[in-house]
Amino acid sequence: MNEQKVIEVNGLVKKFGSFVANDNLTFDVHKGEIFGFLGANGAGKTTAIRILCGLSRPTSGRVIVAGIDAAHRPEEIKKRIGYMSQRFSLYEDLTVSENIELYGGIYGMRMKEIRSRTPELLSRLSFTAYADTLIRSLPLGLRQKLAFAVAVFHGPGIVFLDEPTSGVDPVTRRRFWEMIYETAGNGITVFVTTHYMDEAEYCDRVTIMNEGRIVALDTPAALRQKYGTASVEELFVKITRPKQETE
Amino acid sequence: MKRFMAFVRKEFLHIFRDYRTLIILFGLPAAQILIFGYAVRTDLTNAPIAVLDNARDEVSSELILKLEASEFFTLTHNIKTYSEIDEIFKKGRTRAVIIFPEELGARLKREGNATVGIITDGSEPNTANLVAGYTTAILNEWSASLTAGTTQSMPLINTEVKMYFNPNLESQFMFVPGVITLILILVSALMTSVTIVREKEFGTMEVLLVSPLKPWQIITGKVAPYFFLSLVNVVIILIMAWVVFGLPVRGSVALLMAETMLYILLGLAIGIFVSASVQKMENAIFVSFLALMLPSLLLSGFIFPIENMPKGYDWVSLFLPPRWFVDIIRLIMIKGAGFSFVWKETVILAVMTVFFIFLSARKFKIRLGEGGR
Amino acid sequence: MRKLLFLLKKEFRQIRRNPFLARAIILVPLLQMLLLVPAITFEMKRVDLAVTDNDFTPASRELIAKLTGSSFFRVSDTPRSYNEAEELLFSGDADIVLIIPEGFSSDFHGVNRPQLQVLVDAVNATNAQLSWSYLTSVVRDYNRDVIVSRGNAPSSLPGITASPRFWYNPALNYKYYMLPGVLVILITAIGLLMAGLNLVREKEIGTIEQINVTPVMKWQLIASKVIPFFIIGLIDLALGLTVGWIAFDIPFEGSLLLFFGCAAIFLVAVLGLALFFSTMASTQQQFLFIAFFFVMIFILMSGIFTPSESMPRWAQQFNYVNPVAYLMRINRMVMLKGSEFSDIAGDMGALTLLAVSFIALAITAYRKRA
Numbered sequence: 001m002n003e004q005k006v007i008e009v010n011g012l013v014k015k016f017g018s019f020v021a022n023d024n025l026t027f028d029v030h031k032g033e034i035f036g037f038l039g040a041n042g043a044g045k046t047t048a049i050r051i052l053c054g055l056s057r058p059t060s061g062r063v064i065v066a067g068i069d070a071a072h073r074p075e076e077i078k079k080r081i082g083y084m085s086q087r088f089s090l091y092e093d094l095t096v097s098e099n100i101e102l103y104g105g106i107y108g109m110r111m112k113e114i115r116s117r118t119p120e121l122l123s124r125l126s127f128t129a130y131a132d133t134l135i136r137s138l139p140l141g142l143r144q145k146l147a148f149a150v151a152v153f154h155g156p157g158i159v160f161l162d163e164p165t166s167g168v169d170p171v172t173r174r175r176f177w178e179m180i181y182e183t184a185g186n187g188i189t190v191f192v193t194t195h196y197m198d199e200a201e202y203c204d205r206v207t208i209m210n211e212g213r214i215v216a217l218d219t220p221a222a223l224r225q226k227y228g229t230a231s232v233e234e235l236f237v238k239i240t241r242p243k244q245e246t247e
Numbered sequence: 248m249k250r251f252m253a254f255v256r257k258e259f260l261h262i263f264r265d266y267r268t269l270i271i272l273f274g275l276p277a278a279q280i281l282i283f284g285y286a287v288r289t290d291l292t293n294a295p296i297a298v299l300d301n302a303r304d305e306v307s308s309e310l311i312l313k314l315e316a317s318e319f320f321t322l323t324h325n326i327k328t329y330s331e332i333d334e335i336f337k338k339g340r341t342r343a344v345i346i347f348p349e350e351l352g353a354r355l356k357r358e359g360n361a362t363v364g365i366i367t368d369g370s371e372p373n374t375a376n377l378v379a380g381y382t383t384a385i386l387n388e389w390s391a392s393l394t395a396g397t398t399q400s401m402p403l404i405n406t407e408v409k410m411y412f413n414p415n416l417e418s419q420f421m422f423v424p425g426v427i428t429l430i431l432i433l434v435s436a437l438m439t440s441v442t443i444v445r446e447k448e449f450g451t452m453e454v455l456l457v458s459p460l461k462p463w464q465i466i467t468g469k470v471a472p473y474f475f476l477s478l479v480n481v482v483i484i485l486i487m488a489w490v491v492f493g494l495p496v497r498g499s500v501a502l503l504m505a506e507t508m509l510y511i512l513l514g515l516a517i518g519i520f521v522s523a524s525v526q527k528m529e530n531a532i533f534v535s536f537l538a539l540m541l542p543s544l545l546l547s548g549f550i551f552p553i554e555n556m557p558k559g560y561d562w563v564s565l566f567l568p569p570r571w572f573v574d575i576i577r578l579i580m581i582k583g584a585g586f587s588f589v590w591k592e593t594v595i596l597a598v599m600t601v602f603f604i605f606l607s608a609r610k611f612k613i614r615l616g617e618g619g620r
Numbered sequence: 621m622r623k624l625l626f627l628l629k630k631e632f633r634q635i636r637r638n639p640f641l642a643r644a645i646i647l648v649p650l651l652q653m654l655l656l657v658p659a660i661t662f663e664m665k666r667v668d669l670a671v672t673d674n675d676f677t678p679a680s681r682e683l684i685a686k687l688t689g690s691s692f693f694r695v696s697d698t699p700r701s702y703n704e705a706e707e708l709l710f711s712g713d714a715d716i717v718l719i720i721p722e723g724f725s726s727d728f729h730g731v732n733r734p735q736l737q738v739l740v741d742a743v744n745a746t747n748a749q750l751s752w753s754y755l756t757s758v759v760r761d762y763n764r765d766v767i768v769s770r771g772n773a774p775s776s777l778p779g780i781t782a783s784p785r786f787w788y789n790p791a792l793n794y795k796y797y798m799l800p801g802v803l804v805i806l807i808t809a810i811g812l813l814m815a816g817l818n819l820v821r822e823k824e825i826g827t828i829e830q831i832n833v834t835p836v837m838k839w840q841l842i843a844s845k846v847i848p849f850f851i852i853g854l855i856d857l858a859l860g861l862t863v864g865w866i867a868f869d870i871p872f873e874g875s876l877l878l879f880f881g882c883a884a885i886f887l888v889a890v891l892g893l894a895l896f897f898s899t900m901a902s903t904q905q906q907f908l909f910i911a912f913f914f915v916m917i918f919i920l921m922s923g924i925f926t927p928s929e930s931m932p933r934w935a936q937q938f939n940y941v942n943p944v945a946y947l948m949r950i951n952r953m954v955m956l957k958g959s960e961f962s963d964i965a966g967d968m969g970a971l972t973l974l975a976v977s978f979i980a981l982a983i984t985a986y987r988k989r990a
Contacts, residue, residue: 075835083833091827093637096629105626106834134637195694267901275916280922289662289746289926310780322776336787337959339949342927355780362781370956372797379784380753386780405733406756411709413742415630421744441905447654468990482882489819527816528904536813539646546659550745550925554666554722558658574712581743582710 004031005064006158006189007052012061014047021047023212029191031157034184036200037193038232039209040240045193047210052191054078066157067183079108082151082159086166089147092136096127099135101148116127117153125149141172145186148179152188159183165199167237177202197233206232210240250460254468262472267378268438272476276430276484283422284492290418291377297324297341299332299475302351310363313389314345319381336368343367343378412497412581419492424576425549427484428569434477435514436521439470439533443522444531470515477511478504495584504591506579508597510572516603517568523610545570571595584615623836627844631818635848645852649806649860654867656802660925661794667751672705678727680754683762687718692754705908709741716740716746716751728766783810787875796871800865800951801924803890804886804944806860807853808919811887813911815849816894816945820907823898838986846891853887854880873958882950882964885971889943899985918944946971 014022021044029035039045050056052065054077065068090099091105097118103112122128125145135143144164151159161180165173177199184190184204192203200206201220208216209239216223216239220232227235262268296314315322323341327333335341346364348354354361358570365377365382399434413420442468446452454464481504490492496503517539525531545551546560546568564570571592578584578592586593635641669687675682688695697714699705709716719737727734738755742748789796819842820829831841857880864870872879894911901907921935922928922944928936939945946967953959961968 027848055832075837078833078835081833083830085830085833087826089830091630091634093634098630098633102626102630103834106623106836107829108835110622263904267906267909270913274966275913278913278917279920282917282935286921286931287926288930290749290930292930293940294927294929333787337953337963339953339957339959342929360781362783365782365784367786368957369792370788370797370952371927372786372789372792372794374930374958375786375789375792379782379786381783383784384753386782389779403733404736404759406736406738406759408738408740408752410740410742410748410752411706413745413748416742416745417751418745420742430696440903441908445903445905527640529821532817532904532908533640533644536809537644537651541652541656543654551660551662552747553662555661555663556665560659565742577743578710584710590713 005029006031006066007035007191008062008064010036010062011050012048012051012063013059014044014051014056015059020212021042022051022058025209025214027207027217029189030157032184032187032190033190033205034180034190034203034204036206038197038200038206038236043209044212045209046115049160049162049191049193052077053081053083066127073186079158080158082154082156084147084151084159084161084164085232086163089150090135090143092209093134095132096122096138096146097131099146100153103150104153105155120147121153141168144172145167145179148176152183158189158191161190163194165194165196166191173199174188183192197231197236198233200236208236208239215239251464251468254460254464255471258469259472264478271438272434272480273483275433276480277428277487279379279426279429280423280484280491282488283426284419286423287420289373291319291374291381291428293321293324294319294342294374294378296320296343296345296378297326297332298540299326299329299346302347303351304350304352306352306355307347310386310389311345314382314386317385319378319380332366339367342371342374343382345382351443357443390533412583419488419491419494420581421577422550423484423488423492423494424573424580425547427481427507427576428510428547428549428572429543430480430484430539431477431572432514432539434480435470435473435511436518436539437532439473439515439518440521440525440531440535441528442473443469443519444525444528447522448526448528451619464520466611470519473518474508474511474515477506477514481507481548493582496580498579498585502586502589503576503579506572506575506593506596509593509600510568510575511598513568516600516607520603520607520610523607542567546570548573568596568599604618624843627836627840628847631844631848635674635852645810645856646859649856650863651872652802652806653799653860653863657795657864657868658798660798660802662746662925663792663794664692664747664750666694667692667754668696668713668715669693669755670694670699670705670708670717672699672717672719674722675720675724677725679728679766680720683720683759686758686827687755689972690754692751692760705739709739712741714741715747716755718755728808750783788871790941795868795951796956798869799870800955803857803860803920803950804863804924804947804951805919807857807883808915808944809857810849810853811890812894812897812915813908814852815846815891816898816907816911816953816989817904818849819845819894819898820901820904823912824903828953842895842986846895850884850887850891854883857883870955872955874954874960877952878964879951882947882954882968882971885968885975886947889971889975892975892982893943895982896978896985899982899988901936918942922948932946940970941974943974944972945973 005028009025009027012022013020013026013162025048037049041042051058051070054070054074056067057074058071065077067078068080068180070077091102094102100118101114105111119128122131127146130138130142138146148161148164165176168176173196180190182190194200203220205217205219206223207214216235218226223232223235224230227238229235229238240246298311299309299369311322314320324335326335327346332344344366346366348362348364351361363386365379367378369375388429410416446455456462485496518535521531521534525534543549546564547567548564549569553564553570575589575592628981648803671684671687673684684695699707699708699717702719705714705717705719708717717739719739720736721737724734736759738752740748741871762879763970786792865872893914897910897914898907921938921942923931923939928939928945950964950967950971953964
């Protein structure tokens with residue numbers, strides 16, 4: 001694994017009025033890393049990701065993504081990353097190839113390049129037979145596979161996955177993670193959020209957010225040892241207990 | 248029952264929280280009443296006309312004054328040559344040109360008769376007709392005054408006229424029933440279909456179906472608010488018509504409201520039927536708009552009398568619910584007619600309602616039987 | 621620019637795949653033209669006249685014959701009493717009732733003036749007035765015939781006779797008047813309602829989230845949603861025009877270029893409005909309500925049924941910002957009278973100004989939201 005930093009976050013603060021959604025976050029992500037981003041709902045995960053993707057600007061702090069300053073040129077970030085959202089990555093009323101073409105084009109690929117690379121992509125996914133199938137006719141597992149492939153089609157350095165495996169059976173999930181390993185192995189950094197705690201174990205490093213702050217950041221093994229738990233799930237429950245309970 | 252009421256309450260709140268729904272529910276009828284009452288005029292006021300005076304004598308001056316003085320016309324141009332007519336028509340500034348021939352007065356004295364030309368812009372036929380008609384009337388009046396009191400005046404037949412239902416000849420009377428019909432179809436059919444299809448499209452319908460509520464309770468719960476809102480709407484329109492125009496309900500208010508409720512039911516049934524047949528919201532909107540709104544507006548006799556339409560249309564309008572309802576409202580509101588005059592139309596509406604309820608029930612049964620999609 | 625092309629490709633594919641939409645684009649103009657245009661008319665075809673003859677003389681029968689002979693009236697009933705006559709008005713079986721009293725004929729020779737009684741159903745005031753004036757003119761003709769036949773007066777009425785002529789539409793064919801009007805409604809529906817619904821749809825379904833993450837710029841997204849309907853609007857206009865020409869033989873006196881040019885400006889104005897309204901709605905239903913409210917008002921006020929000069933001043937002032945009013949006027953003038961650029965320059969300029977203003981308004985609102 002490369003030590004080169006592709007994401008640098010230092011003292012990130014995001015306020016909405018007086019409400020502090022992200023409170024002084026600091027972390028780095030390295031090239032080719034599979035970085036897991038965990039947290040309870042409302043912990044500030046989504047807010048942070050939006051800033052990293054160039055969708056919103058930090059209130060203060062330093063955020064560098066793929067070499068671009070998120071506070072000043074968020075639009076540039078979008079060109080260098082890939083993104084797979086939970087539900088809406090693909091257009092249901094377009095075919096597999098039409099979706100590939102659309103996203104390739106949006107990310108600046110020329111028609112010629114798209115045409116030459118699409119067959120290769122299709123065969124790698126074993127999708128060649130589905131080239132002209134409408135997304136609406138594909139089962140969820142295949143859709144997710146395709147959505148991920150489309151997210152990295154244009155060759156970004158970082159890809160953000162927002163709960164990519166929700167709703168599918170464990171076998172399909174396992175196979176999806178194999179794709180993630182392969183991608184990371186090719187030098188693409190994978191930034192993934194998930195609610196499945198077992199998936200946290202698959203990441204190189206994991207960070208846990210609670211009430212706007214980072215309360216844990218390390219490899220799964222190190223964290224388990226530090227908190228004396230058998231799984232990441234256990235330690236998650238331990239350290240994200242709501243404030244009231246501990247008082 | 249309690250669950251049902253809670254469901255209905257939720258639907259109500261949903262509607263009231265959204266200012267846009269309120270705009271349509273209350274703003275639109277108010278706007279329409281005002282527009283139809285004050286802005287849209289089928290008669291003539293201040294129509295711009297021009298004059299080509301080749302006579303330039305006493306007679307023509309007198310006639311021009313008379314035309315100017317009338318409230319129907321506004322004199323805009325005094326043109327000099329015939330060729331200018333096409334020009335000013337093309338500019339759209341004038342509706343008609345009155346042409347006074349040379350030596351008008353002299354000819355009149357000599358032969359007792361003369362012709363004045365009226366050239367109207369036929370691209371607006373209604374106006375053209377009215378302009379021609381009113382001009383002719385003014386000229387006739389002037390001619391009659393010539394012979395009044397002389398031996399040449401003939402024993403004129405005296406025709407006494409009584410205008411029924413609308414002695415002041417106001418145009419609001421014709422429109423208000425139509426406005427009511429239109430708003431009701433909009434609210435009860437369009438809104439209902441969209442709100443149900445929305446649940447279908449977002450998959451929340453399945454959630455409802457799994458709940459302890461029975462299917463008929465779900466549907467009824469969804470449409471109940473619109474039923475009440477439609478009723479409220481009608482009452483508001485009636486009050487507005489009364490306050491703004493002095494338009495009364497001459498017949499029985501109870502009968503009117505009963506018929507209204509029947510029509511609302513019909514609208515709801517149609518809305519439900521549409522929602523059962525369509526998968527996407529925009530399609531529901533589309534169908535409701537095209538198949539319900541436009542015909543309601545244009546083919547129901549609301550603005551354009553059905554008798555004026557070409558042959559096949561009165562036949563087609565028989566199948567349009569709005570056509571019957573407009574009749575009913577007019578009969579009750581304006582003519583003060585009782586049930587004996589509207590029973591035929593009422594029965595027809597009732598039959599249509601039952602028909603659509605039956606169709607919707609069947610469609611929903613099939614859908615739900617398939618596991619609800 | 622290239623991104624826009626990819627987006628446009630996607631939009632057109634989606635439109636094609638939506639069976640409803642695809643069919644609608646072709647059917648709607650067709651149906652509207654064929655069904656609505658003939659229906660919308662103020663022209664009165666036939667009035668139901670009921671006659672009560674209490675005189676039973678040759679004179680009264682002659683009068684009735686004259687009425688029966690007119691193409692305007694259809695003698696539908698002969699009620700035997702005043703009450704019966706009134707009932708006919710109530711039920712709508714008669715629009716107008718003529719009652720000839722006993723002694724009608726003898727009054728012609730006597731001292732008193734002959735009397736006639738007319739009852740009119742005045743719910744539709746304009747129709748009532750027209751029927752009434754038509755009836756009186758028939759009566760006046762009859763009166764004159766009687767006088768002439770007794771040799772009492774010159775064969776022509778003293779005074780002025782009016783001779784009306786109707787230019788551009790000699791037969792006063794209402795279809796000529798309504799077709800341009802229906803065409804305007806058509807492109808308003810497409811340019812405002814359909815385009816706007818499409819804009820909001822992606823917001824509502826959520827796919828816009830995904831687009832937001834991509835390097836697609838906001839203006840490109842909006843353009844991709846709006847351009848297809850601009851094109852479709854113009855196509856449908858051409859389609860409607862063709863149907864009108866084939867089915868109704870509508871004249872087209874003016875320049876096609878001018879006609880489509882103005883329609884294009886109008887479409888821009890209306891698309892700007894669609895965009896503006898879309899910022900006020902997060903669901904398609906919400907959008908529909910807002911848009912429909914304004915569309916209704918614009919159309920009703922535009923002078924589609926009746927000329928805008930007849931409207932009160934406040935209404936005419938409102939129409940300064942009503943794009944539909946402008947296009948309505950322009951369409952009719954160019955199509956039926958062959959008005960040229962110099963004739964409609966004022967209206968065209970105002971419409972352009974509106975288009976620019978609406979777009980600016982939309983952009984401002986959009987920026988604020990984002």
